[in-house]
Amino acid sequence: MVDVPASTRIPRGYPLLIAVAIAVAGLCYSSWVLEFVLPIDTDPVNSFLSELDAEGKPYREVFATADKLVGLLLIPAAIGGLLVFRRRRLTTVGWVALACFGASTIADAMLPLRDCDPAVSACGGGLFPQLHQPHALTSTLAVTSIAVAAFAFSAAAYRYHRWWILREFGVVVLVVGSAATIWMLVADNLSGSYALGIAQRIQVGSMSLWLLALAAAVLVEAREWTS
Structure with a gap:
């Protein structure tokens, strides 16, 4: 079978649409910065971003x-x-994980954080708080999905050149986001305040930056393959 050149397989307009959708999604995922503009009484050092769209806010x-x-932008x-794009194992994992991230963010919005008294055992705690707060489960799935996507695309970038x-740039952002995630995981199991709100904002901010890097990579890759 004759291998059809990439230039004939990739219509020029499609990568542009994909890149724009990813870039706009990255900007939308940074909507939390509006907490510094809107009249919202939050403590960025200690509050979690899920509190911004919790029930009743x-x-x-x-x-x-x-x-x-x-989600509506990233899934398509x-x-x-x-x-x-040409299908390869690592990039396929990356695209599928990106779609899962999009679905998880939609679920995140539809299952907001509920007001809950920590003293009540049914509110959470124990080994699996996700079973008591669906929002915690969807948030965990979202973070896990974009982490898988970022690692898969980074590995693909090195393996396939x-x-x-x-x-x-993408790897730098990935390292920063991973460091913030480790900060949160470790500090959450220690007594005292360790600025978890700052850690999460760095984590989520790195996700938005990585999505912008992916959008730029899509444009560059398409230009190389269609030139």
Whole structure:
């Protein structure tokens, strides 16, 4: 069978649409910065971002809508990535994980954090608090999915010698996000306050930056393959 050149397999407009969708999703996922603009009484050092769109919060719809847009943009973008770009094992894992991340953010918005008294055992705690707070489960799935996507695309960038933006800038962002995640996991099991709110904001901010890096990589990769 004759291998059809990549330039004939990738219509020029499709990668642009995929890149724009991913970039806009990255910007929407950084909607938490509005907490510094809107009249919201939050403590960024110690509060979690899930509290911004918790049940009963005044600007819940703003943040929930942004999360839904993330999912509605990333799911078709990931499917488009699978159909448009050459399929390889690591990039396939990356696109599928990206779609899972999009679905998880939609679920995150539809299952907001509930007001809960920590003294009540049914509210959470124990080994599996996710069983008591569905929002904790969807948030865990979202973070896990984008972590898998980031690691898969980074590994693909090195193994296949492509996606150079992810080899350089993307890996730096991935390291910063991973450090913030470790900060949260360790500090959450220690007594005292360790600025978990700052750690989560660094973590989520790195996710948005990585999505922007992926969008740029899609554009560059498409330009190389269609030139």
